[in-house]
Amino acid sequence: MEFKQMNINDVESEQEAIYKQKLLILAHFEQGKTLTCKQAEELFGCMRLPARVWELNRAGFDIRSRMVKGVNRFGRPVRYAEYYVGGDE
Numbered sequence: 831m832e833f834k835q836m837n838i839n840d841v842e843s844e845q846e847a848i849y850k851q852k853l854l855i856l857a858h859f860e861q862g863k864t865l866t867c868k869q870a871e872e873l874f875g876c877m878r879l880p881a882r883v884w885e886l887n888r889a890g891f892d893i894r895s896r897m898v899k900g901v902n903r904f905g906r907p908v909r910y911a912e913y914y915v916g917g918d919e
Contacts, residue, residue: 854873865914867879
């Protein structure tokens with residue numbers, strides 16, 4: 831296995847990508863929409879939505895989660911987190 835050598839530009843570009851993801855996520859919530867991990871990956875290329883939500887909560891935004899029921903691609907029942915902005919469920 832070969833590992834890529836990282837430099838400071840890689841770190842800065844990763845931080846910029848995370849910042850842009852947070853802006854896109856906030857804009858999504860400002861429209862009154864909910865967001866799941868799958869949607870975040872499809873819409874924003876965000877593979878770590880819980881981490882971005884945690885960072886946004888630390889920055890003072892009131893983003894909450896609730897567990898919802900669904901069906902996976904095999905037709906089996908599953909539960910997953912759905913994120914939304916404050917207020918009542």
